[in-house]
Amino acid sequence: MGGEIRKLVFKKKKSLTIIFLIAILAITAGYFTIKNVDDKNLEEEINRPREYEVTRGNITAGTNGAGIIKFESVDHNFSQSVTIDEIYVKEGQRVSEGDKLVSLSVEEIQKKINELYGSLKRANMELEQAKKAPEYSKDAVELAELEVYRLNTEINKLYELRESPVLYAKVSGVVMSLGGTANSITSPDIPIVVIGNSDKVFAEIVVSQNDINNIQKDQIVTLEVAALQDEKIPGKVSYVNLKPNSEGNSTTYKVIVDVEGKDYGLLEGMTTNAQFILKEVKDVLILSNKAIKLKDGNQVVNVKNEDGTLREVTIQTGFSDGRNSEILSGLKEGDTVVVGG
Template structure:
């Protein structure tokens, strides 16, 4: 193929004055090289590039509101359900404990003395609870029976009358509806009986026209395919030469518009190349391809003509067939003329039977009864009062059971704590993981029931209270995603969310208004280390975040002509330019979605004065 193209081009070049063009091109090239050298020399005397290195890392790129605050832990108090004596305190303030760790040693005799009274109260509460449940069940059954009985008496008489009257009215209405619907169907089928012959004839004509057009289309498509196969070499050469001319013209116009070079040639040079390739194309077309291409176009026009006719007839046939099927369908199949005639005869008999049934229903509508209004009103009043009484009884019985259950549950928890201490030789265990914040008693002291013995700051979660300005508070909401970082654990963050926002300003003045926002961690604090109340930290309320992504400094990314790129420092010290795709940016770092790998080194250029 390339040989054929070259031969044709050589044929065209015989008519060009090559020597003159070569001379002009050499002179122009020398002038351009001198100008480029002078510009480069001037620039190199002024500046020299230097670079700063950045490493491609992975992590999160976050935009949000960040404020400083102090840490608050969730405190849990330790108290005892009975009066006891403490033998020894097993922890001190600042001790880190796990749930279940021993924290107190109680005097066993004092625990045993306190348990007897609690056990007696627990048994009494159990009896009271069961009594309340039994009383609730019995009284609910009685109230429900009374309510249902009165309700039935109030409604039975009018319901019987209403049902009889409704049934008569329904029978008449049903007979009227049936007659109306069947008469409508009969009229519709009579219309179908009249229109079917003409509609079917039109459908068959459309199908014939469609089939004829398809046959012609297929014939010309075959002729075109065979013709193109027989003349493939000429057509291919013609197409290639024409493509070359089109490409040259685009490059010429691009060089002319931009007043620059394309593929090393300026606009004048591309103009010469274009003339050469046009001459080659015209020569080949005039001498060889014209007749073949003309015949090919004629066949293509025929294919297009009959394709359009086929599409038009096919569309018309499909649309009319859909309308025809919808009009003459019976269940899922198309009806014939005979089936329509049979349907008309059947509906005529059905309509006659419908008229008889309507007359029968109308003659039966002679009975009506009127119930005693006074009895009905009395029974309805009784039913209304019974409903209110029943609801009141339900509420009272439920409340009584709830009170008894709460009393029993409280005593059972106390008994469980006592039994736990007794079974563990008087040892009281920590109720949670955390750090002992304060101890109020020492060994040998007696403790009154429910007094706080010590406080443990739990480490399941941590809260940071921060002040947010009125400009930022409008973009903060309860439940919003956030993060917490602690000054004592640099580089580590905890997942969190906004727990609360004060409606009243925490600080207001002539220049600023702030609101208190509490951010609470959703991850265990113990995962990063021991945390104490009052530690310094920062809370970030996240507005947008790209998680677990590759990122690099914004300074290392160059954006030009719609394309982002970076300068990569290779292992051997050389550099190479890479095209990258970027995503979310926080203003300092930008997400890299493709083009780089973690650990690669990229360079950001800066300018320093030359000497």
């Protein structure tokens, strides 16, 4: 009985092994079938004819960098320390030249004028005493006169502020920061409002140490901003900062590029890519370098005829940016060049 059971178990294991081997063979055969199909498709893709048209346009070569858009800052403040009554703008708000920004408390200005008049009265008394002193001192008189002059100047400035207690925007742009709140006291050294001037836009570009020697003042630059697709924004280098910025093993330099031309609607902080133009040819015949091959030391292409046949043409190229070449002879605009097949 035990022998029969062992025979049955052996037969079952043998059957499973055969089934397993058949499955492996089927998978392997399928793999090679799929691989052969993929290899065939890849070969067909490689050998598929590709057509390149001769066009007319510009070819540009240059050095690249990346950075952010910035606005020239314009500070707005009062000449005296005074109390703010109301602020009419918020950070990030777009404003126009002449817009109302901040108003002052006329009541607090008058209080300060009254206080200064009290100080002026005392200063005048001290001046008279200095002049009449038994031991007359020219220096003491001059110091007293300076104090009287200072107080009169401050009072006159406060009178002007009392007559015109509103601060207006000097330029159009975006409010970048506020230096006070309602009822706070201003300081002549701290701007109450800082506006980023939308008419004075520039880009701060980071350039690698390998490329910085290719950059110079007044160099033409093309800027591209992700928010403005397909827009080529002209610019010009206004400043090259040769102080290095080192992070890890990387050394970079900052270059300032002034944005030229119309208002593109740029905002501070937008990221931008920059191409510093080293050389550019305009309104020339252009062909992809992929369409050009060398034969016996000559540059040749296969031009497609009207009937679909091909003819080999020797050409002469000029300037190239590494992707496209200027065609000096052998082709005309609209010609179709075929590669492969």
